[in-house]
Amino acid sequence: MQESLLYKLVNDGVKPGVRADPNRFTHAYISKYGKCRVFKIQSVSQESKEFVANPANRKCDAPGSWFCPGQYPPALTKILAQKRDFTQLENFKNKEDDSEYQKKYFENL
Helix, strand or coil: CCCCHHHHHHHCCCCCCCCCCCCCEEEEEECCCCCCEEEEECCCCHHHHHHHHCHHHCCCCCCCCCCCCCCCCHHHHHHHCCCCCCCCCCCCCCCCCCHHHHHHHHHCC
């Protein structure tokens, strides 16, 4: 957990020895009680900025809609290929067999 980006951003300057990479992130804002923190991302390429600014790269749920989640710039495909998605143990949308999990769950009741 201590190696994750989220842990480093949440605890940057709060816990001793925990720092977000200063070459990639600059602390921009912290709320009164420290519950909200905003970091500015450094070293974003001009190519990525242009990709995000181009309306043709937006994936909207309907033409002219306000809901456009967008997509990542092509420069991030190599990094995103290495990611691991988190899954919930009791994922009812997933149709995989979870009988082993259920068996252990009921044994521990």
